[in-house]
Amino acid sequence: MYQPQPGDPLAALDTPAMIVDVQLMEENIARLMARFQGTSVRVRPHLKTAKSPELAHRLLAAGASGCCVAKVSEAEVMAQAGVEDLLITSEIVGHPKVTRLVNLLQQHPHIKAVVDSQTGAQALNTALEEANLHLNVLIELNVGQNRCGVAPGEDTLALAQQMQSMSHLHLIGVQGYEGHLQHIHDPLERAQRCRQAMHLLTTTAAQLRTAGFPIEIVTTGGTGTAEICTQCEGVTEVQPGSFLFMDTDYRNALGPVYANALTILSTVISLPVPNRAIIDAGFKSLSTDSGMPEPQGLPGFHYQPAGDEHGILTWDNQTSTTQLTIGDRIALYPSHIDTTINLHDTYYAYRNGLLEAIWPVAARGKVQ
């Protein structure tokens, strides 16, 4: 069986396969970091996108001041690989998960978590007390996404006061993620609504400080808003994730601020009728929750899934003169990067057409 080796050409690789253009990825990292240089805002990239310790270490080497993960199981993978300053950005609820977090904290005390209820906070505190451990926590605020989060202002203050009796939880910050604003196409509207969301977050942080709570971290932002958040007085760190590779959904919203640096490589396996090609990448290789993936370098060609293992390419002879033959390789840009990466075991990283590195998607499927 063919085992890919550094130096191999792309043509040698089997498909479907997830391909990184390392040069473009490095440029995305450099571009993001440059945007925050000279500001007091730290970058804590969200690893829910990349799910790879190798990439986490690259981000830290480039200047990130820690990382986010979405789940305890992702934190386990990253902590095991030496990424210690982790913020888990989803509420940790239920005995199995709380126990898992407490076990992780034994070896990795720098992990931080978010809470948005007295019930959730109390359960964490009880488990920590039994284990004689302490946890730094942030209250999550609802800044408009209407997902998790306490209402800004008085409700947040009330939760902070309830937590004062929880001796093993230490309130150090607030998180408010404005996920509903990331893909707004109009930059002025995105900026204006983001500033309103940041106002809710930063004024609540100030209110907590006035009440005596030592709020050090005010964390927020994604690829679509991080720069806007940085300009808002009181924000201390941002959490972008998708910028590393981008996807067509983000490109359509933001324009070419970051490059699309990841494709799924497929093969034409059948040409049943004119103007229809079948490729070996379906639902198991490409997510479609944010629209259809886009064939790279083939204007006028359209992809649609044709089941778990197959995809259909169609094209109009009037707009495209390219003729496909069986065995042709087709690269596709994912429409949603996070859900596509989570379908793959391995990144194949190429520079100038030659394989440079193979990175496991070590936190793939870590959704608990």
Ligand SMILES: Cc1ncc(COP(=O)(O)O)c(C=O)c1O
């Ligand atoms: C809490 C939180 N922070 C940050 C991000 C990163 O956003 P993006 O991948 O859009 O940069 C996400 C993405 O879903 C998120 O849920």
